[in-house]
Amino acid sequence: MAHLRIRLTALVENPYLPPARREFAESLLTYYNQKKRLTAGRRQWVDRLEVMAIENEANKDKVNDLLPEIDTVLKRIIDHSSWDYGFAESLKEQVEAGRTLSPRQIELFSQIKERNSEQAVAEHRSWVFEYRENHRADAMIVAKYYDRTPYWQQHVHRFLNNPEFVPAKNLFNKMCKNKYAQRILEESKRAPKYEAGASVIVRGGSASADYRTYKKLVNGGVVLKVFEEIHTAAKGAKLYLVLPYGSAEPVEVEERRIKKYRRPKKKKKS
Numbered sequence: 001m002a003h004l005r006i007r008l009t010a011l012v013e014n015p016y017l018p019p020a021r022r023e024f025a026e027s028l029l030t031y032y033n034q035k036k037r038l039t040a041g042r043r044q045w046v047d048r049l050e051v052m053a054i055e056n057e058a059n060k061d062k063v064n065d066l067l068p069e070i071d072t073v074l075k076r077i078i079d080h081s082s083w084d085y086g087f088a089e090s091l092k093e094q095v096e097a098g099r100t101l102s103p104r105q106i107e108l109f110s111q112i113k114e115r116n117s118e119q120a121v122a123e124h125r126s127w128v129f130e131y132r133e134n135h136r137a138d139a140m141i142v143a144k145y146y147d148r149t150p151y152w153q154q155h156v157h158r159f160l161n162n163p164e165f166v167p168a169k170n171l172f173n174k175m176c177k178n179k180y181a182q183r184i185l186e187e188s189k190r191a192p193k194y195e196a197g198a199s200v201i202v203r204g205g206s207a208s209a210d211y212r213t214y215k216k217l218v219n220g221g222v223v224l225k226v227f228e229e230i231h232t233a234a235k236g237a238k239l240y241l242v243l244p245y246g247s248a249e250p251v252e253v254e255e256r257r258i259k260k261y262r263r264p265k266k267k268k269k270s
Helices: 002-012 019-035 040-058 060-076 083-096 103-115 118-146 153-161 169-176 179-189 211-216
Strands: 199-202 221-230 238-244 251-254 258-260
Touching: 002 019, 002 040, 019 040, 060 083, 060 103, 083 103, 118 153, 118 169, 118 179, 118 221, 169 179, 179 221, 211 251
Parallel strands: none
Antiparallel strands: 199 221, 199 258, 221 238, 238 251
């Protein structure tokens, strides 16, 4: 079985195997030197590693030919923080270092190249203009709503913290065109029923929904401000800041919880 030692030694030194595979081959060699044999499972890996090395060597020319394509794709990718850019950049580093790419890596690069073709880039540029002109204001309203929820948190901060951020079109559609987001936008754009200075009072049915607010506004109050942000995806969710009569502490209350305050008529003296 001395030929196994020779084969394993060759695998450890084979430049067409990735570093992790060469380290694995070295562990097999160490095991063999200690036990003077390999288990059936380890023995199968010797054949697999040799096949992998042969395939990688055969793909060497193809990989070298990929370098100009990788450079072209990197120039086309607008978002340098994207997964596509990071993966393509890592492939370039591997090729420049003389390493071979696995069939899976080449397959993934083909997908990246398709997503960043000249046509795809042109369509994206058109979308960037459309988004900034027509959709950014809506996206910010929706992002502020989601910021108070557990949903879309991996994207919300990019909307709110980066004025230059432009989401992919499919991401925008998923976040901003679902039924909840549409309710938020509808409420946000709707004219308020009560302007600043209006007298309002809590609706009777609101006690079960928010007893604290109900108790504070049971005698009415004056509208100080109408908020731009919407916190609830419901009809009548426009938010007000109201100062209860007889209090120095204003409260936030949704439009659906209040109504116009009508002072009770004084009874005529008989």
